[in-house]
Amino acid sequence: MAINKQHAIDPDKCTACTICITACPVTAATRKFRGPKMTGPALTRLRKLVSDDDPMLDYCSNCKTCDLVCPSGVPISTLNMMAKNEYYKTHPRKSRADDMLAHSEKMGKLITALPMGSTFAGMGMAIGKAFNMMNAMGITQNAKMPTYASESFISKFKKIKQTSYPRKVVFFSGCYINYNQPEVGVDLVKVYQKNEVEVAVDEKFVCCGSPMVSGGYIDDARINAAKNVKLLKGWVDKGYDIVTACTSCGLMLKQEYQELFDFAGMADYAEHMYDSIEYLAKLNDEGKFNTDFVENSTKYIYHAPCHLKVQAIGRPSMELLPLIPGMQIEEADAGCCGISGSYGFKADKNEIAMKVGSKLFARIKNSHADLGVSECGTCRLQMENGSGVHAIHPLTVFKKAYGL
Amino acid sequence: MLKTTVVVIGGGATGVGILRDLSMRGVDTILVERDDLGYWTSSRFHGLLHSGGRYAVKDKEAAKECIEENTILRRIGRHCVEATESIFVRAPEDSEEYEHEWVKSCAECGISAIPISMDEAFKLEPNLSRKLLSAYRCPGAAIDGFRLLWQTVASANKYGGKAMTYMEVTGIETENGEVVGVRIRDRWTGREDKIACDFVISAAGSFSGEVAKLAGLTVNVKPSKGTLIAFNHRICNRVIHRLHKSSDADIFVPHGSITILGTTSIDSAPDDTSTETAEVVEMMKVGEVTFENIYDYRILRVFAGTRPLYSADPNAKGRSASRGFVALDHAHEGVKHFFSVCGGKFTTYRLMAEKVCNMVCEQLGVNEKCHTAEENLVDDPSPELINRAKAVFPSYGAELASSRLGNDKLERVIERIEKQPEMKELVCECENVTRAEIEEIAGEPTSHTVSDVRRRTRLGMGTCQGTFCAYRSVGAIDKEDVPWSKDTVNLCKDFLETRWKGIRPVLWGNMLRDIELTRAIYDAALNLSGVEDIK
Numbered sequence: 001m002a003i004n005k006q007h008a009i010d011p012d013k014c015t016a017c018t019i020c021i022t023a024c025p026v027t028a029a030t031r032k033f034r035g036p037k038m039t040g041p042a043l044t045r046l047r048k049l050v051s052d053d054d055p056m057l058d059y060c061s062n063c064k065t066c067d068l069v070c071p072s073g074v075p076i077s078t079l080n081m082m083a084k085n086e087y088y089k090t091h092p093r094k095s096r097a098d099d100m101l102a103h104s105e106k107m108g109k110l111i112t113a114l115p116m117g118s119t120f121a122g123m124g125m126a127i128g129k130a131f132n133m134m135n136a137m138g139i140t141q142n143a144k145m146p147t148y149a150s151e152s153f154i155s156k157f158k159k160i161k162q163t164s165y166p167r168k169v170v171f172f173s174g175c176y177i178n179y180n181q182p183e184v185g186v187d188l189v190k191v192y193q194k195n196e197v198e199v200a201v202d203e204k205f206v207c208c209g210s211p212m213v214s215g216g217y218i219d220d221a222r223i224n225a226a227k228n229v230k231l232l233k234g235w236v237d238k239g240y241d242i243v244t245a246c247t248s249c250g251l252m253l254k255q256e257y258q259e260l261f262d263f264a265g266m267a268d269y270a271e272h273m274y275d276s277i278e279y280l281a282k283l284n285d286e287g288k289f290n291t292d293f294v295e296n297s298t299k300y301i302y303h304a305p306c307h308l309k310v311q312a313i314g315r316p317s318m319e320l321l322p323l324i325p326g327m328q329i330e331e332a333d334a335g336c337c338g339i340s341g342s343y344g345f346k347a348d349k350n351e352i353a354m355k356v357g358s359k360l361f362a363r364i365k366n367s368h369a370d371l372g373v374s375e376c377g378t379c380r381l382q383m384e385n386g387s388g389v390h391a392i393h394p395l396t397v398f399k400k401a402y403g404l
Numbered sequence: 405m406l407k408t409t410v411v412v413i414g415g416g417a418t419g420v421g422i423l424r425d426l427s428m429r430g431v432d433t434i435l436v437e438r439d440d441l442g443y444w445t446s447s448r449f450h451g452l453l454h455s456g457g458r459y460a461v462k463d464k465e466a467a468k469e470c471i472e473e474n475t476i477l478r479r480i481g482r483h484c485v486e487a488t489e490s491i492f493v494r495a496p497e498d499s500e501e502y503e504h505e506w507v508k509s510c511a512e513c514g515i516s517a518i519p520i521s522m523d524e525a526f527k528l529e530p531n532l533s534r535k536l537l538s539a540y541r542c543p544g545a546a547i548d549g550f551r552l553l554w555q556t557v558a559s560a561n562k563y564g565g566k567a568m569t570y571m572e573v574t575g576i577e578t579e580n581g582e583v584v585g586v587r588i589r590d591r592w593t594g595r596e597d598k599i600a601c602d603f604v605i606s607a608a609g610s611f612s613g614e615v616a617k618l619a620g621l622t623v624n625v626k627p628s629k630g631t632l633i634a635f636n637h638r639i640c641n642r643v644i645h646r647l648h649k650s651s652d653a654d655i656f657v658p659h660g661s662i663t664i665l666g667t668t669s670i671d672s673a674p675d676d677t678s679t680e681t682a683e684v685v686e687m688m689k690v691g692e693v694t695f696e697n698i699y700d701y702r703i704l705r706v707f708a709g710t711r712p713l714y715s716a717d718p719n720a721k722g723r724s725a726s727r728g729f730v731a732l733d734h735a736h737e738g739v740k741h742f743f744s745v746c747g748g749k750f751t752t753y754r755l756m757a758e759k760v761c762n763m764v765c766e767q768l769g770v771n772e773k774c775h776t777a778e779e780n781l782v783d784d785p786s787p788e789l790i791n792r793a794k795a796v797f798p799s800y801g802a803e804l805a806s807s808r809l810g811n812d813k814l815e816r817v818i819e820r821i822e823k824q825p826e827m828k829e830l831v832c833e834c835e836n837v838t839r840a841e842i843e844e845i846a847g848e849p850t851s852h853t854v855s856d857v858r859r860r861t862r863l864g865m866g867t868c869q870g871t872f873c874a875y876r877s878v879g880a881i882d883k884e885d886v887p888w889s890k891d892t893v894n895l896c897k898d899f900l901e902t903r904w905k906g907i908r909p910v911l912w913g914n915m916l917r918d919i920e921l922t923r924a925i926y927d928a929a930l931n932l933s934g935v936e937d938i939k
Contacts, residue, residue, distance in 0.1 A: 012636050012702035015918040016834065016868040034798070042833050045661040045866065046800040048638040054799045072917065 011079065013072045014041035020066035020076055025336040026059055029355040033059035036066035039083075040076040047083060057084045058094065059352075061340035062214040063306040064251075078259045084216035094348070095138025101342035102215030105207035108179030111148045140350035143339075144385050146180045146377070153182035157201050160189055165196045169279065170235040170242055172228075174249035175207050176377040184377075187399040188245050188276055194402050195283055195290045200240065204231055208252040211342050218260060225261050228253065233265035236272045245276040245395060247307040247375045248341055254311065275308065277375065277394050281316035284323075293401040295326040300397065301369035303332045303360060303383060305376035306340070317373065317394040324401045330367060334360040337374075339382035354386065361386035373397060406599040408434045408566075410764065411586050412607055413573050413615055415439075416446035417549070417750050419607035420556040420567065421757030421776070427565030428779070429765060429772040434599060435567040436588055440856050441557065445609050446750060447549040447859070448677065448709020450632060450666050451659040452643060453477060454751040455490055455544040457517065458650055460509035461502070466728055466749075467513040473752045474543060476777045480754075483782055483807045484552040488658060490544025490643035491525060492517070493536045495693045498648035503538060506647060510542070517542050529640045533696040544643040546659050549750065550859045551808060555781040558810055569850050576604055576619040576742065583619075583741040592852055592888075603764055606744040609712040610674035616744055621734055623744050627674045627710035630667035631683045633691075633910070636702040636867055639663040644694055653687035656694060661835060661866060662704060665691050672710055679706045681909045702914040704869060705906030714747035731760040741767070782810045789815060796821040796828055801836045808861060809841070817844050831880055832873040834866020839880050846881040852888050854878065854899040870903040871922040875930065893935050900926060 014037065021027055021035035032055075033039070039056050047054075057080065066076040093099065100107065139145075153173050169192065177185045189199045205228060209221030232242055232253065244250035254273045258266050274282065283289040304315055321329050337357045338344050344353030364372055364387035372383040372391030380391035412422050415437025426433040437443075456470030478485050494503050510517040517540040525539035526532055532539075557567045568588075574596070575587035585600040608615040610627040638658045646654035657664045668683055684706055692698045714730050729748030735741070745760045758774045765772070785793070785806045793802035796818055806814050820840035821827045827840035845851055845860045854877055857863055863877055864870040878896050881889045889895070900922070907919060926932040 011867070012700070012914055014867065015914065015921050016872060017921055018872075038830075038833055042867070043800060045637045045834070046804075046836060048641070049661050050800055050803050052800045052803065053794070056799060072914075 011041035011044040011074075013074045014076075015072055016042070017071065019069050019071065023065050023069040025063060025065060025338065025356040026061055026352060029338075029352045030059065032056070036060065036076045036080070040066070040079040041074055044079055044083065047086075051090070053091070054083070054087055057087055057216075059349075060084075061338075061343040061349075061353075063336050063340045064310040065306055065336060068306075068310045075259045078256065081213050081216065082218060082260070085218035088216045095346070097138030097346050098215050099217075100137065100139070101345060102212045102217045103207075103220070104211050104342070105175045105179075108148065108152075108175050112152045112179055138347050139345055140347045142350050142354075143345055144381060145345065146176070146381060148179055149182045151182060153178040153185035154201060154203055156182050156186055157189065160186065162189065162193055162198055165198045167196060168198045168200060168240050169274075170200045170202055170232075170240045172205055172208070172232075172242060172244045172249055172253065173201065174244060174246040176246055181377055181393075184245055184393045184395060187393065187395040188243075190404050191280070191395050191398045191402065194404075195280065195288065197283075200235075202231055202235070208249040210248045210252040210256070213252070213256065213260070214341055214343065222261055225257050226263060229257065229261075229263045229266055229269070232269040236269040240272075241279065242269065242273045243276045243279050244273070245375065245393060246377060247275060247305045247311070250275050251307045251311055275311065275313060275316065275375065277316040277320060278313050280398075281319050284320060289320070289323075290402075291323050293324045294403045296324050296397070296401055297326050297328070298371055299367075299369045300327075300329040300371050300373050301332050301364050301367045301389075302329055302394075303334070303337060303364075303372060303374040303379060303391075305374055305379045306336050308375055317375065321373070321394060321397060324397070329373070330369075332360055332363045332367070334363040336360075337379045337382040337386070339378045341378055344378075344382060353382070357382055357386045364389050405597065406434065408432045408599060408601050409768070410434075410603040410605060411436060411599050411601045412605050413586070414607040414609060414611070415441040415553065415567060415569060416444060416607065416609050417442075417553065417556075417753035418609070418745055418748065418756050420553050420560070421753045422605055422607055422745070422761055423565045423567060424556050424560040424563075425754075425757045425761040425774055425776050426764070427560040427563035428775045429761065429770055430563070431765070431768065431770055433560075433565050434601075435557075435565070436571040436573055436586070436599070437567065437569045438572045438591070440569050440850075440859060441567065442550050442553040442859065444611075445709045445712065446553060448632070448707055449549065449630070449750055450655055450657045450664050451546050451549060452655060452657045452751070453485055453545040453547040454749065455542040456513055456515045457490070457492055457506070457510055457542045457544065458645060458655075460513050460515060461506050462650070463728070464509065464513055466752075467509070467515060469752050469755055470749070471513060471515045471543070473755050474545065476754060477547065477751070478545060480777065480780045481547070481552055481555065482780065482784075483810070484548045484555060486546040486548075486658070486660075488545050488642045490542045490645060491520075491529065492540045492542060492645045492647040493525065493532065493694060494538045494647040495533070495536055497693070498646065502649060503647055507540070515542060529642060529644065531639050531695050531697065532644070533692075533694060535696070536694070538647070540647070542645075544645070546643065546657050547750070548660065552781075554860065555810060559779070559781045570852060573615065573618065576615075578619065578739055578742075581738055581740055583739065603741045603743070603768070605760060605764065606742070608744075609746075610710040612712060612744050612746050614674070616734075619734070619739050619742055621737055621739060621742075623732065623746060624715055625674070625746050626713045626715055627672050627676070628713050629670045629672035629676050629708050629710050631679050631687065631706060631708040632664050632666035633684060633687055633706050634704040634906075635663040635665065636704050636914075637661065637663070639695055639701055646694060651690070653690035654694075656691070660862065663701075669711070674710055674712075676710060677708045679708045679906070679909045684910055703910045704867070704915070705903070706909050707906050712746055712748075729756050731756070731763055733763060785811050785814060789818070792818050792822075796825075797838065798828060798830060798836060801838065804836060805838070805841060809844075813844060817841050820844060831876045832861075832863045832866065834868055834873075835862040835864075837861045837863045837873075842877055842880050843883070846886050846889070847883075854881070854895050855902050857881070858899070864899065864903060868918060869907060869922075870900055871918065871925060874899050874903075874926070893932065896926070896932060900932075
């Protein structure tokens with residue numbers, strides 16, 4: 001699937017079959033977007049010829065459903081993102097939201113570095129909303145925004161006493177877990193310890209770059225990738241596997257880096273990369289998954305994030321969660337939730353995002369589930385925004401099942 | 405019966421150049437073309453506007469003509485020319501001595517050849533082979549044959565010049581050894597007619613011999629077939645020449661959304677546009693020296709045209725025959741007021757026209773000088789018109805459509821979309837051609853087939869090669885006021901056949917996968933091959 005590096009922008013594999021258009025959730029939601037085939041491979045040919053205003057580039061949410069369905073292996077969404085990156089070198093941005101949402105790590109660092117920063121950030125957002133400031137920045141007033149934690153995951157991690165085991169993983173927490181939902185990371189360590197896995201973290205890891213790529217800041221993402229690739233390769237060389245608990249981070253580090261960049265060692269460490277639940281499924285295959293669970297009578301509905309689907313690793317959560325005694329869980333199987341990382345937070349995209357997710361929201365509501373489950377942090381937010389049902393990471397379900 | 409002063413036979417570059425030149429000098433002129441404008445040689449070429457660099461060593465006169473005409477065409481034909489510049493690159497297998505001689509020759513001919521470092525060359529053209537040794541920037545460019553012809557005719561129209569397509573010349577009439585008219589036949593209606601005239605100029609290119617025969621004369625044209633490969637996208641943004649003695653498959657031209665590699669040189673019949681896989685295989689081997697990843701690039705199609713090489717010596721052949729041109733006054737052979745213009749290059753079409761028109765005007769007693777180098781073929785669209793276009797066309801559509809259409813038609817297309825916004829739907833997604841444009845061109849009296857519309861709009865010339873736009877365009881064209889639009893089955897078939905002709909010799913890789921999709925749509929879903937049986 002890797003793009004021919006020497007000729008990085010390559011539309012040649014597309015047969016124009018149009019299957020991507022039939023699968024694209026954004027195309028189905030708005031006539032303003034003429035679909036992945038057109039925006040990706042078809043216009044790539046014309047972009048080499050003439051320059052023009054290209055408002056459609058902004059409509060691709062980089063959910064990657066097109067890549068998933070493409071029978072020709074065209075990295076369609078990556079072609080879109082590369083075009084977007086080039087486009088904004090010569091065209092003004094529509095709003096400041098692009099920059100802010102693409103560089104969420106900067107914001108996270110800033111807020112958690114201040115005493116009471118997260119409280120003020122939360123208040124700031126409330127005040128901002130009240131005074132219509134968010135709208136002025138191009139951020140929607142309608143979506144529940146991620147809140148910031150008072151203590152980062154890295155800081156919490158340092159306080160955890162782990163038992164040392166020969167089986168070791170390095171956990172790439174990513175920004176969302178580090179700054180917004182550190183408890184998911186803590187749950188990971190607890191669940192992994194229960195499975196005799198020792199977890200390491202690396203403070204030198206930086207944002208994977210996924211929001212930068214989606215926002216059309218590939219050049220910034222390249223800087224981050226250079227740092228992460230070197231570190232990840234180093235951990236794998238030391239005998240560690242790599243796990244992520246955010247499917248977008250996982251996809252970025254494992255696959256999109258290889259589509260976009262040309263750093264040495266990317267393919268080497270990618271073989272040792274696992275989604276956090278995929279890793280547990282691997283333990284299960286080896287007969288080493290701890291199934292010493294307490295009964296759980298909560299009713300769950302599971303939503304598979306698009307960025308999990310495109311990794312082609314199946315549905316490890318749907319494989320393992322039913323092992324919990326009394327477990328009532330069903331898969332929503334209702335397509336994309338619409339949020340696509342930061343896409344749905346943008347004022348001009350929120351309506352589209354809600355329309356994309358409407359099928360999922362109805363599905364969740366009709367299921368009468370107590371809780372939603374999904375590996376992706378912003379998917380969980382969107383599930384809550386759209387259906388009113390709280391959603392958690394599957395790791396949290398396992399933690400509870402271990403009686404922790 | 406029609407009446408005019410001069411009849412020009414042949415709607416290629418030379419013919420339309422003569423039509424425009426004479427019309428501008430106030431001479432009544434009608435051009436007749438057996439097929440569509442640019443059906444033959446004038447579109448079956450690289451689309452290269454020579455800098456002259458290629459001829460600098462061997463033929464300084466031709467090289468000088470090229471650079472002069474190049475400069476003129478960049479100015480007067482700016483809507484047909486992509487002023488890309490060109491790069492000459494020397495590979496390890498190419499002679500270093502030739503490079504020195506070439507640099508000297510370019511200077512003598514007044515062709516700018518700026519040496520650049522290979523690092524610079526790779527920065528400008530990242531796909532160039534890393535094995536190349538030296539590079540020079542020259543003022544070559546890409547030129548669109550179809551567009552140049554139609555815009556030249558549009559310019560001639562303003563001065564009263566007239567072009568008739570699908571009009572076959574069936575006879576040249578003489579009285580007392582002097583031309584008095586031509587007999588013509590409309591190939592669509594079968595209607596026969598006559599144009600009374602004082603002069604006939606044959607600009608029939610590779611068919612010059614056949615036209616001369618109508619007047620009982622002989623013209624020694626040696627058609628030489630050149631095969632070209634079209635790649636799916638722009639591999640380079642500049643014309644890339646190999647810096648060596650001119651040879652096969654050594655020029656890449658970025659042409660619109662595609663890249664063209666050519667060419668070959670084989671003696672052939674004038675109408676031989678056949679292509680073979682073996683030729684493509686050989687050309688790719690040579691092309692690989694310039695672009696080392698050439699086998700990764702998708703081939704769209706392969707096509708061929710014949711060069712109308714002229715030689716007074718009937719035994720001269722191929723590349724050794726002169727690329728220069730001659731204007732023959734057949735008075736010496738007993739037919740007065742009948743001229744043939746043969747040979748030459750697309751780049752120098754205007755100059756050829758000027759020279760032959762000078763000869764004709766002298767005999768006509770017309771003193772008006774040639775003005776074709778002074779006036780642009782078409783006016784630039786006004787900023788207001790471009791803004792209106794940008795408001796209605798999809799992204800990347802406005803500029804391309806305005807260059808293709810010229811002002812009057814552009815305005816009519818814009819009006820169609822302004823009136824009916826759904827007209828901005830893309831019939832051809834690969835080349836960004838709107839329904840409005842298809843309907844506008846289909847409704848013109850010069851259009852008789854979907855291929856005619858294709859030559860004017862680039863419909864079906866992109867990645868899918870008609871897979872999606874064949875049925876869409878036939879559907880869009882099928883209207884009360886388009887008389888030829890009724891037989892939708894055969895329109896579809898004919899259009900797909902013309903696309904298939906170019907695909908068949910290169911049926912592998914991505915193109916093979918694409919054609920299977922075409923088959924699934926037309927053979928399986930639409931049962932196009934089975935329709936006749938039901939009738």
